[in-house]
Amino acid sequence: MRQAAATLSRLTGILNNFQKRPFHSNSPAGSPAVVKMSFNTLGAKEALELDKDIMSSGGFTLDQLMELAGLSVSQAVYKVHPPSKGDRILVFCGPGNNGGDGLVAARHLWYYGYKPTVYYPKKGKNEFYDRLSIQLQNLNIPFTTDYITALTQTDHILDAIFGFSFSGAVRAPFDEVIDAITSSSLPVTSVDVPSSWDIATGPPLDGPGKNFMPETLVSLTAPKPLVKYFKGRHFLGGRFIPPNLEEKYGLKLKDVYEGIDQVTELPN
Numbered sequence: 001m002r003q004a005a006a007t008l009s010r011l012t013g014i015l016n017n018f019q020k021r022p023f024h025s026n027s028p029a030g031s032p033a034v035v036k037m038s039f040n041t042l043g044a045k046e047a048l049e050l051d052k053d054i055m056s057s058g059g060f061t062l063d064q065l066m067e068l069a070g071l072s073v074s075q076a077v078y079k080v081h082p083p084s085k086g087d088r089i090l091v092f093c094g095p096g097n098n099g100g101d102g103l104v105a106a107r108h109l110w111y112y113g114y115k116p117t118v119y120y121p122k123k124g125k126n127e128f129y130d131r132l133s134i135q136l137q138n139l140n141i142p143f144t145t146d147y148i149t150a151l152t153q154t155d156h157i158l159d160a161i162f163g164f165s166f167s168g169a170v171r172a173p174f175d176e177v178i179d180a181i182t183s184s185s186l187p188v189t190s191v192d193v194p195s196s197w198d199i200a201t202g203p204p205l206d207g208p209g210k211n212f213m214p215e216t217l218v219s220l221t222a223p224k225p226l227v228k229y230f231k232g233r234h235f236l237g238g239r240f241i242p243p244n245l246e247e248k249y250g251l252k253l254k255d256v257y258e259g260i261d262q263v264t265e266l267p268n
């Protein structure tokens with residue numbers, strides 16, 4: 001009883017903390033518009049600025065933030081798909097920091113008892129991507145180039161291909177990768193944004209990503225505007241924003257997380 005009251009009070013807190021802005025979902029013409037709650041979101045520019053602030057005035061390094069982001073993602077995966085429900089996870093990593101979050105998550109998932117396989121076709125330029133890759137190799141986590149076969153040998157997928165710096169139409173090789181992930185119908189957890197979705201306008205109207213709807217999304221730091229098009233389970237992670245930056249970006253996240261959790265599930 002006490003736990004139910006605490007949960008209710010926490011959810012009320014979340015709703016009060018975030019801006020309440022009703023909007024109409026993209027329901028077909030003629031059908032009743034679904035009014036959903038939306039949260040205070042960060043556009044691509046603001047998210048990038050916040051990242052810079054955390055690293056300058058906040059005193060963090062990028063690999064520290066990436067470690068915490070990847071840890072959050074691994075916890076969300078565990079909550080939705082514990083290894084007892086299938087321990088094989090195929091981790092798709094892109095060339096930017098979103099891909100780095102995926103590499104970190106793969107390491108944590110291995111320690112939780114999963115069997116990750118990594119597809120990482122275009123390595124990021126920063127030297128810490130090399131270090132993250134070595135950490136995975138030391139755990140004998142396989143890197144594959146044959147994602148088509150790997151998709152037939154996995155229970156679920158972690159999408160760490162693109163984050164908030166994605167723009168335009170998906171370029172090779174990721175166009176075919178997104179199509180293959182979508183066609184597989186496997187459950188997908190997306191890191192920060194569903195890869196191929198525009199940060200503001202969501203899924204593309206045509207081409208790769210048109211029918212891509214991950215089962216789970218882990219928004220990092222704050223949801224991005226595209227969440228209004230997302231229909232699955234939605235988590236928030238990235239528990240590292242100091243109060244002065246929470247205030248600057250209107251985030252008020254202090255009471256959102258519970259106990260030692262690095263993620264919290266948001267009402268959708």
Ligand SMILES: NC(=O)C1=CN([C@@H]2O[C@H](COP(=O)(O)OP(=O)(O)OC[C@H]3O[C@@H](n4cnc5c(N)ncnc54)[C@H](OP(=O)(O)O)[C@@H]3O)[C@@H](O)[C@H]2O)[C@H](O)CC1
Binds near residue numbers: 166168171
């Ligand atoms: N604040 C936090 O919580 C933290 C978030 N993190 C994660 O970082 C990403 C943002 O990382 P960033 O490196 O800025 O960008 P992306 O990972 O989104 O990748 C950008 C690269 O993707 C390529 N790209 C962009 N558009 C396309 C396209 N249309 N087709 C193909 N490829 C594309 C491009 O690479 P090129 O080599 O092709 O130029 C971009 O460089 C954020 O979302 C979080 O997941 C951090 O971990 C820190 C903490």
Ligand SMILES: [K+]
Binds near residue numbers: 098159162193
């Ligand atoms: K992603």
